[in-house]
Amino acid sequence: CNVVVLISGSGSNLQALIDSTASADSPACIRAVISNRADAYGLERAKQAGIATLVLDHKQFDGREAFDAALVEAIDGFDPQLVVLAGFMRILTGGFVRHYAGRLLNIHPSLLPKYKGLHTHQRALEAGDSEHGCSVHFVSEELDGGPLVVQAVVPVQSDDTPDSLAQRVHREEHRIYPLAMHWFAAGRLRLAEQGAMLDNQPL
Ligand code: GRF
Numbered sequence: 001c002n003v004v005v006l007i008s009g010s011g012s013n014l015q016a017l018i019d020s021t022a023s024a025d026s027p028a029c030i031r032a033v034i035s036n037r038a039d040a041y042g043l044e045r046a047k048q049a050g051i052a053t054l055v056l057d058h059k060q061f062d063g064r065e066a067f068d069a070a071l072v073e074a075i076d077g078f079d080p081q082l083v084v085l086a087g088f089m090r091i092l093t094g095g096f097v098r099h100y101a102g103r104l105l106n107i108h109p110s111l112l113p114k115y116k117g118l119h120t121h122q123r124a125l126e127a128g129d130s131e132h133g134c135s136v137h138f139v140s141e142e143l144d145g146g147p148l149v150v151q152a153v154v155p156v157q158s159d160d161t162p163d164s165l166a167q168r169v170h171r172e173e174h175r176i177y178p179l180a181m182h183w184f185a186a187g188r189l190r191l192a193e194q195g196a197m198l199d200n201q202p203l
Helices: 012-020 042-048 064-076 094-099 120-126 162-185
Strands: 002-007 029-035 052-055 082-085 104-108 131-138 148-155 189-192 195-198
Touching (some): 002 012, 002 042, 002 064, 012 029, 012 042, 012 162, 029 042, 029 064, 064 094, 082 162, 104 162, 120 131, 120 162, 131 162, 148 162, 148 195
Parallel strands (some): 002 029, 002 082, 029 052, 082 104
Antiparallel strands (some): 104 131, 131 148, 189 195
């Protein structure tokens, strides 16, 4: 299963995905990593792993539609069955999302539907939540709103700061994102009309 990963930053999730494909029997193969930022450290991680990289700077394009059209062309050049957003900090157009319907995954650092958008760790702390976490979901046209695939719960500690909480959530992200990618690559995970299905059971 050919996978293209989109990043904007450090790429620690990308690293977890790369590491998870190391064994010879991995059903997923990461064909390319595309970043909208030339300074994203994740590009180094990809190069280290011998994966093709590409930078498409959104600032070089005249608007979201033009950027997304170029992005689709670049991605489709690698012929992926799955596109994985791993800290890709651009809002995607409806046209992009529809083009990859059912084969576009995202990870979000909250227990969705709670805390869509940014600053999720701070918001969970401010709300006094006892539990926080992360979610993998199929991407729909609603930001951080698509069908859930898998979540991991992280207990909030009384002395947590946004940073300490983010660190523990990240560790869980690195566990559940490879899991979801492997499910998809092995043909076990799909998007049906009623939501995400694993082994033909609703999630
Ligand atoms: C992660 O927290 C992910 O949930 C969010 O962006 C962050 C990316 O981190 N979508 P990294 O670049 O994978 O380290």
